[in-house]
Amino acid sequence: MKHHPVAVLTSFDLTEPARRGDYLASGDVFAAQSNMSAQINTQRFRHITPGIETLPCSFSLPRHRHLRAYTTVVLAGSFEESGYNGRIRATAGDVLIHPALDCHANQMVSAGVKLIRLNWSDTSGIGGLYHLGNVDEMARTAEKDVTAATLLLELTLRKTNLPSPGRRNDWPDLLLADLARNASTEIGVWAEVNGLARETVSRGFAVAYGIAPSVLRAELRTRSAWLRITKGSDCLCRIAADTGFADQAHMTRWIHRITGAPPAVWRRSASMDGGGRVLDPAEPSTAREVVQ
Numbered sequence: 099m100k101h102h103p104v105a106v107l108t109s110f111d112l113t114e115p116a117r118r119g120d121y122l123a124s125g126d127v128f129a130a131q132s133n134m135s136a137q138i139n140t141q142r143f144r145h146i147t148p149g150i151e152t153l154p155c156s157f158s159l160p161r162h163r164h165l166r167a168y169t170t171v172v173l174a175g176s177f178e179e180s181g182y183n184g185r186i187r188a189t190a191g192d193v194l195i196h197p198a199l200d201c202h203a204n205q206m207v208s209a210g211v212k213l214i215r216l217n218w219s220d221t222s223g224i225g226g227l228y229h230l231g232n233v234d235e236m237a238r239t240a241e242k243d244v245t246a247a248t249l250l251l252e253l254t255l256r257k258t259n260l261p262s263p264g265r266r267n268d269w270p271d272l273l274l275a276d277l278a279r280n281a282s283t284e285i286g287v288w289a290e291v292n293g294l295a296r297e298t299v300s301r302g303f304a305v306a307y308g309i310a311p312s313v314l315r316a317e318l319r320t321r322s323a324w325l326r327i328t329k330g331s332d333c334l335c336r337i338a339a340d341t342g343f344a345d346q347a348h349m350t351r352w353i354h355r356i357t358g359a360p361p362a363v364w365r366r367s368a369s370m371d372g373g374g375r376v377l378d379p380a381e382p383s384t385a386r387e388v389v390q
Contacts, residue, residue, distance in 0.1 A: 142358045146215045148244040150237065153177075155209035161308050163201045163356070167220030169251065170194040171230070173237050175211030179204050180307050182318065183225045184274055185266040191233050192262045193251070197225035199321050199357070203308055214240045216248045223325045227262040228255060270306035273299065277311065281319040282342045285311050319343065320352040327353070327361045328368040334361055 143165040172192045179186050181202025198220045240247035276283050289299040303311040323341040338349035354360050
């Protein structure tokens with residue numbers, strides 16, 4: 099599989115071609131780039147470097163967001179992750195597929211956590227938590243070629259996609275699953291149906307996931323809208339109505355709150371790529387992080 103360099107878009111790149119001459123004639127290209135910097139907060143997203151890495155035993159990371167999809171294969175050690183796909187105590191053999199605009203927190207459980215991180219083609223926007231019986235071949239392949247390792251993992255998961263045994267299945271996780279299936283789920287109604295007090299649900303969920311269920315519900319709703327904005331051409335007012343927002347302005351506020359940019363910027367960014375792949379207009383071309 100051939101990978102092309104990722105374009106780094108600026109406000110000049112996103113300007114209508116007919117107006118670019120005006121920018122050049124006025125020498126205002128740098129002003130246009132500065133305007134884009136004001137629209138995008140580059141620190142909102144974390145970026146991975148594909149390959150094998152061993153993490154420090156004291157490492158932990160509060161809730162954070164990734165713009166692009168990626169996957170983590172655990173080779174050794176253990177850590178906990180809580181995010182849109184649920185909670186898991188990941189151990190050797192576990193595969194965590196993080197979809198685009200995913201948000202999660204991480205906490206090391208043991209020393210010597212060694213993992214592979216790979217860029218992932220996110221077509222469903224769902225992600226998943228799986229388990230491989232043998233990761234030795236995956237590790238050997240990743241040491242030589244991360245692209246080949248990605249292809250090997252895709253092939254392996256097509257043949258067998260066993261769920262991870264470390265996945266939690268308590269009532270906070272069941273609530274998250276219901277919210278993921280239907281972001282309009284009423285927290286109070288869910289609590290009553292499951293024999294719990296609403297206050298118990300709010301407190302318990304916040305302890306498990308680090309965020310109130312009502313806020314996470316809004317984040318999932320926002321992410322659904324964002325995916326439709328970046329992958330399709332439906333009008334924004336229709337998307338807002340379909341995803342449960344009061345109106346387009348309500349949706350715009352939430353998308354800006356989570357991504358640092360309004361819907362129009364993300365739609366233009368995706369359309370510039372030509373293939374529907376979401377581009378981060380302000381992402382450095384060589385970003386590095388030490389997280390999974």
